[in-house]
Amino acid sequence: MSICNTYEGRLRIIELKLENAYSWVTGWKPSAVFKLVNSIRINGVPSSSLVELTQENMRKVEVLRVKIRLEEEKVEREMERQQAAVVDRKMAELVRLVVRVKNGEQVRQVEGLVEVALKGVITGQEKVMKAANCARLRTLKGVLDVLSPLQRV
Template identity: 60%
Template sequence: MKTQVDDHAFSDFYHNWFLKLEDILHHLMDVDVLSEQSNQVAVNDDDQHLQALVSTVTTHLKEYYTVKWASARDDVLPFFSPTWLTPLESAYCSWLTGWKPSAAFRLLNSFVGKPGTAMAAITEEQRRKIEVLRMKVRVEEEKVEREMERLQVVVADRKMTELAKLSSRRHDNQGSVAEGLVEVAVRGVMGGLEKVMKAADCVRLKTLKGTLDVLTPLQSVQFLAATLSLYLRLRQWGINTHMAALKLNIQD
């Protein structure tokens, strides 16, 4: 099982990863502001640069999931109650250790047809593809949720409770055997949680990839800028709320 030192190691990784995410957002915002100032909804002569920016974002996000999955092999539980997030961030990322994929479509819909943005030029074909993707993602979400519900039933199963009671009887051979059975059962539950977490992460990645495949390079940049800006605001609001609460406690 992981130690507190290991948890701190992932917290350090997340802190540095988020700082780089902020830097990437600045580059996205520069393009977004420039496109609005020039009143353009399409950039034909600089698509390669835009695609490189999009690739930078997706590569950085994949790095997070790579490290997350590697850490979860040792202990998946911290990812269901992350100490590296503020309570506000945790509330937003409460769907199986992360953001709920379908939330991306609500954000996307808030930009569709918005004047002065590349989304103003979104086509009916793009709208159709996004709707098809949304329905597929919802099916995938429900599949993961059913697996999580099944796992919760296993955890609450009476046999697990009985094994736990027996394992506390360390004074006889029966207790030793039961303790070993509990250890095996717990490993099975942890493995199930890890599997559900990865399945949820895969839906998140598929949602992102599917959305970017439909959008033009400039639309993708604006969508990613809006998404990362939301993450940044959530973290800043969460930190500010936490600091204000600490200040009140000190004054009391």
């Protein structure tokens, strides 16, 4: 397998990871919780105590929704930044260099550069996914804090 095929494959894996992160594939968007709560409350799902949410509780849920939406937007901006990093000029130059490499010593040097670049992309991706998980956790905790024990069930 040539060095080009190896790195093209790795870049494709990173591209897929970015696509997955962008669609929140490891979980769900926190805003989905608020849609679910509203739907259950408004549609009066049988045996649901969410219909009985007080105005004060609804105000708290709305404040949380706004706060979480800002957090979602922050995660999405970071995702976009990570995607831009994959296709920036330095990465394009690195790919061109990989394609031109012929002798063994240059290959080792280029491999080192590529490994450093890929490590940066993966680290950035992990940061995005941690932020997404934190947003989901804060959403669940925030909503559960507003609800009564029966409503939580």
